Amino acid sequence: xPEPPQSDAELIARxxxxxxxxxxxxxxxxxxxxxxxxxxxxxxGNHALADDLAQETFMLAYRNLASxxxxxxxxxxxxxxxxxxxxxxxxxxxxxxxxxxDGDVTDDAPVDSGDDAHAGSNVERxxxxxxxxxxAMAVLSDAERAAIVQCYHNDLSHEEAxxxxxxxxxxxxxxxxxxKQKLKSRLAAWARD
Amino acid sequence: MGSRLTAMPHMNDLPPDPADDWxxxxxxxxxxxxxxxxxxxxxxxxxxxxxxxxxxxxxxxRRPALALLWALLGLCIAFALPGFVVDVxxxxxxxxxxxxxxxxxxxxxxxxxxxxxxxxxxxxxxxD
Numbered sequence: 364x365p366e367p368p369q370s371d372a373e374l375i376a377r378x379x380x381x382x383x384x385x386x387x388x389x390x391x392x393x394x395x396x397x398x399x400x401x402x403x404x405x406x407x408g409n410h411a412l413a414d415d416l417a418q419e420t421f422m423l424a425y426r427n428l429a430s431x432x433x434x435x436x437x438x439x440x441x442x443x444x445x446x447x448x449x450x451x452x453x454x455x456x457x458x459x460x461x462x463x464x465d466g467d468v469t470d471d472a473p474v475d476s477g478d479d480a481h482a483g484s485n486v487e488r489x490x491x492x493x494x495x496x497x498x499a500m501a502v503l504s505d506a507e508r509a510a511i512v513q514c515y516h517n518d519l520s521h522e523e524a525x526x527x528x529x530x531x532x533x534x535x536x537x538x539x540x541x542x543k544q545k546l547k548s549r550l551a552a553w554a555r556d
Numbered sequence: 557m558g559s560r561l562t563a564m565p566h567m568n569d570l571p572p573d574p575a576d577d578w579x580x581x582x583x584x585x586x587x588x589x590x591x592x593x594x595x596x597x598x599x600x601x602x603x604x605x606x607x608x609x610x611x612x613x614x615x616x617x618r619r620p621a622l623a624l625l626w627a628l629l630g631l632c633i634a635f636a637l638p639g640f641v642v643d644v645x646x647x648x649x650x651x652x653x654x655x656x657x658x659x660x661x662x663x664x665x666x667x668x669x670x671x672x673x674x675x676x677x678x679x680x681x682x683x684d
Contacts, residue, residue, distance in 0.1 A: 387608075388605050391601045395595070395601060395604075400593050418607060421604045516590040518587060
């Protein structure tokens with residue numbers, strides 16, 4: 364009979380107490396998708412960079428696992444490490460990132476939802492809006508994008524997002540408000556429907 | 557007496573503008589799509605595990621060597637102070653049993669203690 368799956372807390376205890384590599388690999392396997400998809404959103408779809416940062420996230424998690432106090436969910440702790448890794452990398456790459464945006468999605472003109480999308484089915488329309496949303500997300504500041512990703516994509520409360528982003532709850536709310544204003548402006552064509 | 561004053565809501569706590577419902581819906585839909593998305597591991601876990609620092613394993617000889625050293629220490633004490641060891645064991649048994657015991661009884665107790673100690677050592681030093 365197969366053993367019941369162990370909880371994150373049990374696996375963490377095995378890693379901390381006995382340096383159990385199998386337990387840590389199970390933790391990585393469990394959380395890799397959530398961490399990688401979050402980093403893909405934060406890096407505006409740069410999959411290679413997102414995976415490099417995800418690897419760095421798990422390495423840092425392994426080194427600091429003994430300091431994890433289980434006050435938050437393990438996934439929330441991982442999001443915090445991932446966000447910090449991304450912010451540190453973004454600071455290093457600031458010039459490069461700005462350059463990429465200039466050639467990519469930096470035109471300030473609102474996104475045109477397009478006649479095809481309007482005329483198509485709901486599924487096509489939804490897919491089109493999703494693509495435009497992803498493009499619009501790229502023009503947000505790092506802090507605004509991080510707040511939107513944590514609160515909407517990772518479904519964290521404002522308090523949890525504040526823990527992840529290491530800032531006051533009010534700052535998270537401000538980032539979200541400003542992000543929504545920018546998104547509204549960028550996606551104005553969709554509001555007219 | 558309680559205050560009748562109500563706190564002014566923070567700007568960010570105000571309910572969303574109904575005209576922005578489409579944006580809220582779009583963000584929630586994007587969030588749901590994000591959470592439903594599952595990335596196949598595709599070797600990611602193996603890559604992470606391969607990049608971890610090598611385990612700092614104790615040398616294989618360390619545990620048996622430690623056990624041997626403790627055993628030697630015990631034997632040295634027993635040989636250096638045979639009368640002392642016998643007296644201590646006899647007194648302990650006398651206190652425990654409340655009566656004087658024979659040398660054969662002490663020998664049996666010592667053997668029992670050695671067996672217990674070795675069993676405990678074997679349990680502690682077992683390979684997981």
